């Protein structure tokens with residue numbers, strides 16, 4: 234059985250489950266995967282995140298064996314998968330359309346993969362019952378598959394893929410067809426299920442929030458390449474490029490200049506904010522030679538009310554736009570000396586008024602929350 | 608009155624289209640040898656007379672053999688062609704499919720003549736199987752049209768799912784693809800059968816000494832005495848055709864419902 238969870242708990246690094254070695258894929262002239270190299274660890278909840286058309290599904294399908302690669306190698310559990318057809322790979326897939334066989338019952342769908350496995354009919358029936366119970370569909374076995382709701386089809390697809398105890402479960406945008414409430418509920422259930430079975434899950438999604446919520450690690454893809462691979466917090470706090478920063482959450486960008494660069498410390502001059510000194514870990518990206526800018530997340534900026542003082546630094550500005558969300562208010566504030574406003578998110582608290590457009594205000598910030606792109 | 612002209616046009620259109628067919632059963636049950644009004648009384652003796660015509664029975668047998676064979680052949684070819692055209696991209700696909708569909712619009716008399724010339728040219732004797740050949744040729748486009756719709760409404764990931772769950776390409780086709788396009792297959796069989804059964808020109812050119820039912824009917828029209836019996840036969844054929852086409856459409860719609868696909872039109 235899978236020992237990955239225990240290994241992780243003991244602090245031992247998890248063994249590698251999937252390895253991409255410089256994978257390239259062409260559709261005719263179109264270069265869909267451009268030199269993908271990455272490893273996915275055993276027992277990990279891994280996400281492929283990127284905008285539509287960036288090659289996420291294609292990469293997932295190279296693991297499943299539906300797509301031949303043009304060059305490079307895909308290894309599963311240490312074995313090169315070149316020439317191994319999909320039906321002989323230790324992976325199973327939950328399709329975006331769920332691909333529930335419409336002419337079969339729920340139980341026949343779930344037990345489909347057991348047809349070629351050993352064991353008595355009674356044992357197979359028991360495994361189907363177990364699998365259905367695991368996804369919360371106990372008692373649904375005799376229903377016709379085509380009469381199920383979206384959420385139920387999704388669960389059948391999950392049970393059908395997990396019943397074979399694959400080494401890797403592949404999920405292609407499994408939640409995109411569900412409404413918001415159902416989606417959030419299924420996110421929690423998927424995380425619980427993954428912990429329970431300990432199988433490596435690889436999720437394809439274009440929803441950055443979903444990836445952040447669910448994953449141990451995320452690979453962000455653009456145009457056939459993995460541009461950053463990290464855990465959710467690193468990805469959010471230390472994006473290595475403006476592109477990633479922009480795709481994940483909201484990031485304000487301010488033009489900046491580098492003044493001096495000493496050992497481990499970088500002195501910068503930021504438009505609107507002034508001079509600041511940051512740690513070199515706050516410039517995680519490679520030097521591109523392009524425009525230099527500084528990024529800060531809306532929640533790292535705070536609007537100061539009368540009588541409040543900043544714990545670190547502050548800058549004056551004018552409120553240009555107010556968006557009220559109930560629990561939160563988003564302000565667009567133009568800092569003095571800056572062309573475009575920055576977005577600031579503030580939690581609404583009792584007794585504190587929401588500011589009007591045009592109000593002069595002060596914005597508190599901290600050099601430690603800045604990210605430098607150069 | 609608004610739309611009055613259009614209404615009259617529609618009524619006239621339907622009368623001209625269906626009056627001859629309505630007259631068929633009317634005279635089939637009319638107790639007279641001469642096809643004319645007024646009607647003389649009700650009889651079923653023309654239907655009984657059909658039982659006493661051995662040449663008719665032979666023609667019916669030929670027709671059935673030809674219709675069954677060519678509908679099966681056309682459907683099998685149709686399954687291969689539509690599967691290939693909906694799943695794979697290959698060079699010259701458009702042109703190739705166009706050529707296969709061409710007999711749909713080509714005048715049948717041209718098809719029949721050219722087939723006859725080729726067959727005689729290479730010295731092949733006309734027989735039942737030469738008609739089967741011709742009918743397969745004209746039925747295949749219909750089979751492809753029906754089956755392409757069935758294959759198109761089949762979600763490609765269903766086959767991938769079965770493959771992913773351990774089935775081979777072949778067993779996937781048997782367990783998933785075939786059951787899901789079965790309504791299309793049945794519909795294709797029935798329509799091809801009906802087309803072959805009714806077809807006259809190709810059968811007339813290629814049948815040799817083995818006439819089919821339509822060819823037999825045509826040959827009997829020279830004998831006025833036989834005409835009421837032919838009317839009875841025609842009545843049976845019309846009823847049978849309507850029944851077959853309705854069944855075909857029923858299966859086509861049921862298939863759509865089962866796979867939850869949208870109706871993209873059919874022949875009825």
Ligand SMILES: Nc1ncnc2c1ncn2[C@@H]1O[C@H](COP(=O)(O)OP(=O)(O)O)[C@@H](O)[C@H]1O
Pocket residue numbers: 260263265283284285286287288289290291292
């Ligand atoms: N079978 C195919 N033939 C040609 N191009 C394809 C095929 N499948 C995908 N592509 C192209 O490859 C790119 C990546 O597709 P995909 O992996 O589905 O993106 P994603 O899942 O990230 O939205 C897209 O531009 C798509 O048009």
Ligand SMILES: [Mg+2]
Pocket residue numbers: 289290291406437
């Ligand atoms: Mg996709």
